[in-house]
Amino acid sequence: MGKTEDDILYTILVVDDEQPVRESLEMILEDHYCVFMAKTGEQAMRRLKKQDVDLVILDVSMPGMGGMETLSRIMGLNRARPEVVMLSATDSARLGIKAVKEGAFDYITKPFDSNDIIEVIRKAMAKRALEQEVHYLRSEMEKLGGFGNIIGKSPQMREVFRLVEKVSQTGSNVLIAGASGTGKELVARAIHSQGARKGGPFIPVNCAAIPQELLESEFFGHEKGSFTGAHERSIGKFELANRGILFLDEISTLRMELQAKLLRVLQEREFNRVGGAKLIRVDVQIIAATNMDLKNMVASGTFREDLFYRLNVLPITLPPLKDRPGDIPLLVNHFLKDISYRVNRKAPKVTPEALKLLEAYSWPGNARELENVLERMVALSSGEGSIGIEDLPVEIATTEFSSNTQTGSSDSLLEARDRYEKMYVLSALRKTGWNQSEAARLLRIHRNTLLKKMAAFQLSARKEQQ
Structure with a gap:
């Protein structure tokens, strides 16, 4: 089978202390991939520190640095990490399963079938290609001034992007502060999509939009008959957000008694539904957002200090x-x-x-x-x-004119009006490609009136092009 341009792009390192195994894998793979060999884990690590490799086929049982230790070192590489497929004897399949849990893509038992090897490698390379495409698209978005759906190239936004990347790798609570309309929920969603909990739910709650008397039920759910109108059991937002992220917007609007209950859940990771006796445990990361200064609210006694510190583990401020x-x-x-x-x-x-x-x-x-x-x-x-x-x-x-007025501009009212009118007329002319009839229609004036204003303001297409 001849090599194709797509196949030869991928590099595979085979690591096995048995020469027959290495030779067998080389015969299976050499027509499709660029293949290198290593007899030991030490040899493999020396090559990986010098050369980027797309996939490592790694034997579990080797003298010296064993397969599991080699896998651990591969996972700790600072440069781009390769995918890893483990080779294990039938009696050591347990180690293969453990290896997958520790970062390997898959494992294959010996003796292996060539078709199985090729299929597993094909899937691993498809995963790698997808990850490379995502990385490329993300870098292109950042060049254009974007991070997910957050747009910006200013130093302030680059600092926000840096914090989002760091914060997304932790499970700690986050407090996003910023004025209304600055994109606090977009930042929360970016943390979710970039982080370890991206496979879990993202549950947003606007604390200001829900009547305060219903918020406890909204957060924790309720049992049937627990209050008037509770005709059936309801699951709360904390349960829905289990293994994911609960986004609490406008956190500053919570009443003190609900702040106390929220604090307890953050400390204990458990709660009761309203009207229920059963304790429900949850694994939830909290991202709270506010357009108020919570420190001032703490000082004034309208926001609990202990809750503030529980939420403010990782603060992000939006400009x-x-x-x-x-x-x-x-x-x-x-x-x-x-x-x-x-x-x-x-x-x-x-x-x-x-x-x-x-x-x-x-x-x-x-x-x-x-x-x-x-x-x-x-x-x-x-x-x-x-x-x-x-x-x-x-x-x-x-x-511009409001700004000039506020800064004490010496322009008279007539001068300010003329300057604004000139800009307005020039904008209409440019918009219509200097078609005077179209510009006059856009300005809702007679064409002769437009010609007089163009003369008064010394506007002409010829001057524009000079």
């Missing part, structure tokens, strides 16, 4: 959008593509003048407000052309 204006073009591009896809329209461009105003605006509602503004503009647009100053809400379109 407001006004502190990272350089991320706004990335967010605008992301939101416009997403919104346009949902409404089945071509994503519009944003003129440089309009983008400048979007970057200058303070965004009190943060990224959520930006998304809502863009969605409104896409909905009101004709579906053609670009988004210019004339499409922006008045509070954003006048940002």
